[in-house]
Amino acid sequence: MQTESILRKNLCSESGGVSPPLAPLYEKLLAVSSSPAETVSLLSEAIRRFDRAYFAEQQPEIPDHDYDRLMKALRELETAFPETRSPDSPTARVGEKLIGGREVVAHRVPMLSIENTYSESELFEYGTRTAKLLSGEKVAWVDELKIDGVAASILYEDGRLTRGITRGDGLTGDDITANVKTIRDVPLRLLGDVPPVLEVRGEIYMPNSELLRLNLIQAEKGEKPFANTRNLTAGSIKQEDPAVCAARGLRFFAHSVGRTEGLGVHTHFDFMEKLRALGFATSPMMKRLPDFPAAVGYAREMIERLHELDFETDGIVLKVDDFGQRQRLGATSKFPRWVIAYKFEKYEAETTVREIRVQVGKTGKVTPVAELDPVEIAGSVVARASLHNADEIARKDIRVGDRVVVEKAGKIIPHIVRAEPEHRPAESAPYRFPDLCPACGTPLEKADGGILIRCPNAACPAQLQRRVEFFASKEAMDIDGLGGKAVTLLIESGLISSIADLYRLKVSDVSGLERMGKKSAENLIAAIEKSKKAGPARLLNALAIRNVGEQTARTLIGEYKSIENLSRASQEELSRLPDIGGVIAENIIDFFGDPENTAMVGQLRECGVETALAEEGTESVQEPQTLAGKTVVVTGTLEHYSRSEAEELIRRHGGKASKSVSKKTDYVLAGTAAGSKLSDARKLGVPVLSEDEFLNLIGSNELPESDEPEPGRLF
Template sequence: MTEDAHVVAAHHEAERLRAEIRHHDELYHRQAMTEITDTEYDRLVQRLKALEDAHPALQSSDSPTQKVGGAPIDGFVTVEHRVPMLSIDNVYTEEELQEFGNRVVKQIGPEPVEWIVEYKVDGVALSLIYERGELVRAVTRGDGRRGDDVTHNARTMRGVPLRLQGDYPEVLEVRGETYIGNRDFAALQAEMTAAGEEPLKNSRNAAAGAIKLLDPKQCHQRRLRFFAHSVGSLEGATYTTHWQFLQAIQAMGIPSVAKTSVVPNFASAISHSHHLMEGLHELDFEVDGIVLKVNDLGIREQLGMTSKSPRWVIAYKWEKYEAETRVENITVSVGKTGTLTPVALLAPVEIAGTTVSRASLHNRDEIERLGVQIGDWLIVEKAGKIIPHVVRVELHRRDDSQVPFHFPTECPECQTPVVKDEEGVYIRCPNPSCPAQLREGLRFFASRAAMDIEGLGIKLIEQLTEAEKSTGSTPREKLLGSFADIYRLKDHRSEMLELERVGEKLIDNLLAGIEASKKQPLWRLLTALNLRHVGTRTAQLLASRFGTMDMLQTQTEEQLSEVDEVGPVIAKSVAAYFASDIGQKIIGDLKELGLNMGDAALAAALAEERAAGRLNGKTLVVTGTLTRFKRDEINELIQKHGGRTASSVSKKTDYVVAGTEAGSKLTKAQDLGITVLSEDQFIELIGGTPDFP
């Protein structure tokens, strides 16, 4: 091969390696996915660096190899921020959070506004400045007015592109947090221990120390990463919402905080905060709260700032408490839907005044992500009211005593081969007769959230599912083998009296509670049936929409998905249940035993209204201040006439009902050419008169 051919081949190989490295960066930062290990990733960078060293003409300032660090600097230069990096207010209770929301409403009015909800990363604040797409400076927060120039270290961080991709503004200042991931921190501790060094105490302090190192090669060894969460100065671009800004910077190659969402109102923001809290165990980075911020940048200007912080953002924080303890064993429990959940049995340790001896490991993927083994030392965290969860394995404390845990291939209760959810992470027992599923299903059926049968707790359920009916049948039937059997217990009083610690009074109270539960409303029965993806809220929506179990059973998947807040996943689950032999038998048995299956007259009226509904199949958005209706009244009217309500305007919107002081939703509707109705026009549309109601 000629020298020119070697150069051409090297050029192609370098471009291929750069494209592959950027592909993995894209997966990690934008989709929270990985196809290769960190070691394999580092090898790709090393191969590219060797190629560039052999062919200097291939070197480029924006190559991934430039992130391994240059020469040490003599000291830090203090830089004045173009826009001050102010702190944000904190609250620690939901009451305080709601008070903040009330203050926002008081200032801007009752019209719902969209909110951004994101994790508050427990890292070190950093500002990145790009000019004409190239990273020119990175500055710490400092005192909020002035910070230190740490560009030499920022260039080594994952998540900090040296050159932006696609379309970018002339000047872009992006602000966010630099942090060390939990797995990276565990590996770093192990490396330091192996080298005879004292391991670092926590990841935040490690990140703060790393960013102030003078030698970027040492910073690179700390494995710092970056998440963006806000904008500083900006020239050459205009964004109307924060969500639009986040989408834009991700297209440029800068990752925003993982699992960030936009929601339609403050109530949804609070609800989504709870959802994010429940997902803490899924994160590979530490957080100390949830940040809620107004999405619309124009409304932010209207809200303004105090002398210390903006009025359009709040941090819902919690106190974090950690402890180190050892995994004594790992067990697997089977839930009411057959989900196999691994649980770490821990050496008891006190965290925030509570003795912790168990921590859920959630699923097989979580065990693999954490790399946890029996005998490992763990860091367990308790944050506020959140149940304790495992943060990381202390790899530097490993010796030869650890034993890998192998996830079962069969149900530990009934030995049925387990299956993995399609496109999911959970492993399930598919046997509907599994004793564990039966026990947990019965417990939930009788719980306060469902049929509210007082006295039917897990201890009694365990006895009833083991005791046999004295019928002489072969094989012998258990007293409690299905939901319907709860309502047949009145015929087996004598067998129940033979159970341990069960007397006449207990039986009388239990049977009275069972009989009373027959009158529970339809939504409670739907909840109690424990259909996958169907909780209390969805059950109420379905019962309200269709009125009776019979009507609900006739709905197709498509018809179910038209119900507000019921998406295709829920619709598929509900339709599949009612079409199954098991579902039909359960409903048939419960109907025969006299349970409330809904109001037939209400169902007929609802069906008639929907059939004649002038809004049948239409989607409406209501915006602005209304004078003829309260917001819940007009939403109810829309649904009554066959339509559905939505919180945001899109191409799928059929009408926008606009009151006074309608804002961005009205503007968007006009831009999209969507029909805008006044309140009087809406009344005419549904067949009313100007004097309505």
């Protein structure tokens, strides 16, 4: 039988065996092979499911080569039995060339544009306004990436793709159905429980990796490289020949709902889940948040992770989750009221990677950094960009000598968007991550599922350097005069090989060092001496246990009163504490499980460093308790203190530092560029203090000295 032989030829290897992931499907196909129509239908359905697993769930169920075998079998079956071919077959992505120009079609529900802002205080004003319009109801939000592509609407009737239209002017758009069908992650037929009418809206885009691939082809042909993904997407989707569009590797992310019947969902988040079940790809990092401040907080987090993405974004979209609330909010003449885009200024520049170096952090984490030919981006000169991890270098294939596009988005550290391999010299080779720690020669290890690379040697000089620097920093033990250069001197002269050694230093040891006079030696030793009284919470933070920062350290010391008590706590006990998750508990257990660390705490105590709270139950450096019983919120940029330093001052003076303004707030300490917290304070009649007024109030006239942070040590 012809059906059977086509299946065997394509799905079995030469030795006659079927590839194991395909075995169950192969059996089912053989069982219906007497009917070509049934075979084709079963095979098409299976391919749609594999597509959904690959694109919507991002969990491929079979290897790519097995997928290709299935497609080949389907194509051959359809050629042998033309009557089985359906217009929405997985093989029917590339249709006939369009003759006579593109049709302009009206949107049945207009595609409005959305309000956007570049300022966080305007964003908060929008949140307040929305809450007011909903008379204070609880509002959940969904945060999504704003993809930089071409907006489109795709219509499905009884589960079949019937039309694709560009957004156009919002009222009418171009019919791009034939080209939309070529986009591999747009389902031609929906899976499962299919609504009679479904209009899905989203963004057609091109991955950065696809632009690289196309530009290599352009270079081979001796043609000009394409400039960017957005313009190329717009150009490709309007091609008259679908075969041209198909060759451009476009993708689609679904992000909203148009005209729809019988879907049965009431929130956006559920709608997106439903879309994935039907087979659509949705953008990564999407999350539902319980209230507006949480939504803004998560938006900030997303912006910091932009470097992970293989596509361009120009902002974060915040949407009201509940469809009922959306309806009540309605729209202005221009925008729906239930959505806002928080955009960031994005600047790009091209430059060359001179070198890729690695930096060893205080917990041994090894981070690659690109040294660039200095280039000006938005008014500042950029000469370095973090490459984050080995994975990212491999994924973006960034090499020494490459021309690269560097992006600065918002206040985030610049990152490399993509290389331009078409300019690559012939001798260029992929970057090889070092196998050995450049500081101590120890073989590097993979951690956290292989993404993170660490130097496992606790005595590594680079780690010691970073640990001591951090230990002495303002947020930790606050030892004046012990910056990066001084630490390097102390380590290189052999005076310290552990943190505890700091407390064994004498003026005579230090005064002999390069650029260290008697006076500065005396000052340094006095500062080290003073730090003994910093208290156990600061000390715990200063020990740089992974994931234990200032706040966590305070919680832990509040609970255990001393570092020794904490070191004896069980993992189970720790993970039950509020704000301490399983991961932090594990990090603490790991840290104190190392005898060298417990020995270090013992040595610090013997040297006179306070490792326990004083008997009275409060921290021993007693400041006048001028803020006892008062709650203070810090906002804006202060002149002399960081926000966390100001909060520490509040606590040291007996007050409580809070993050949000309410009727219970006693004071708001406002610096420059204070946003919604300041306006909240004015509304609620909470007294607002300037920095000077605040310092007068707490009775402190000491100001910290400003000093530039030391750059990390590079290898």
